[in-house]
Amino acid sequence: MQKLKFYGHLLRLNLKSSVASGFWLQMLFMVLNNGIFWIIWLIFFRTFDQINGWRLPQVTLMYATAQFAWGIKVVVFGGTRNLARVISDGEFDGFLLQPRNPLLHIATTRSFASGWGDILSGLALVGISGLVGHIGPALLYAFALGCAVITFTAAEVILHCMAFWLGPTNTLSRQLTEYIIMLSCYPQNIYHGWLKAAMYFLLPAAVIGLLPVELVQGSASAGFALAGLTTFFAATAGITFHRGIKRYIGA
């Protein structure tokens, strides 16, 4: 309970500090940024009817989920964006010495104002998609969104943990995370074979973009796959981080 209070307090402090510095500018421009990009899909579906069965509502929900989940991630667990730098610069020692879970502590040390723009635009686009209008799909979507947030965070932690073995990888880790964000914004039902496998297990864009849409549309297997893959990524992130700590202490 005391630990929860600590992380809650940390989160409040971070939110306050993000509001103090350019909050409105970052939030509004992020909403604009996401909205303008969505126009590309409007133009696309003006010319083409569908992409392997997906039409504008499905693609809008997929894009909304990627924005929404990333927004929640950078607002609540913004600190993981700098994890590789914290490890390679030696700042990590300070977190290891404290009686708190170092991963959760680092994750909650920062909050990005731009994330609120992602959350707002995500919410608006979920509404525009028209696929989450009733209580049933809304509950399923809430579950899928939670899974997408965990998967985004876990994937980022895994990528940043490379710093334990390879040294300063902050730029590379951030770039790889951006690839996941980018791939989550395009329909993942266009891939086959090893590319499809990569979208589920390597750069988990399908877990963030495709499975939530399929779940909301009533696919039970998508729900099981979502729960299973989210657990897999969360567990892999935890194991990788703890192995990394062992190596860090040993070194």
Next chain:
Amino acid sequence: MKIIVARFWAVAKQAFLRRMSSVLEQSGRTILLAIILCVWWKLWQATDFGKFAGFRPKDALWYLMATEWIVLSIPYTHIDIEAEIRSGDFAFNLLRPGSYAGYQVANGIGLSTANWIAIGVVGISVTYALTGSLPDLTLARFASVGLLGLLAAWACTLVMVTLGLLAVWTNDATPFAWVWQKLQFVLGGLMFPLSIYPGWLKRLAEWTPFPHLLGNLATPMLGSGEGGGLLMAVLQVGLWVAGFSLILSFVFQRAVRRTLAG
């Protein structure tokens, strides 16, 4: 004058050599380009292409390669300027001989040229590997598309420096760059040529610099006589370079005045 030119030439050359030797920086952009090309190639294969204004999938991919070649060559100069303004280094650098804005432009030109080479090599190779053929263009026309793209990337470098200087007022330039970039994507015709846009959006886009610095330059890749004359394209890019230079000069003077007054 000769000394000033030599100084900026040295800055651009150093930036070029620095970026060329930075494998990590280069691989980040080139891998991103390869992913984008693969995603869109898959997308084109999953759609009914007969409706796409008579273009073939391979033409559309070469078009995308040409627009991405320009966009990914543009350096993120605004981030460096924003960081200098936040840390106070900007005010310190104003005391140095030579124009700060000129230094940033020269630095950006060096970086964008290095990016342009790496992205061009990877982009042409990946697009050829995916489509199995080259665009229906003469070698000279193909080279002109590339060189005009480089000129457009230099023009956009002027914009990135201007956007970076806005941090003097807002402390944060990145949000402006997000919106500029996304407007460039949509109004410039990054993914599709403007010819398939709805009439009102096409007309709106033509009043902005974006098509002249992006889509119009790539349209020769679509074959079938798409795209205007070469001279007109050079003239349009040149006019935007002049316009952006004037805006940069105005914003820089204001930024200096505000910094010195503060």
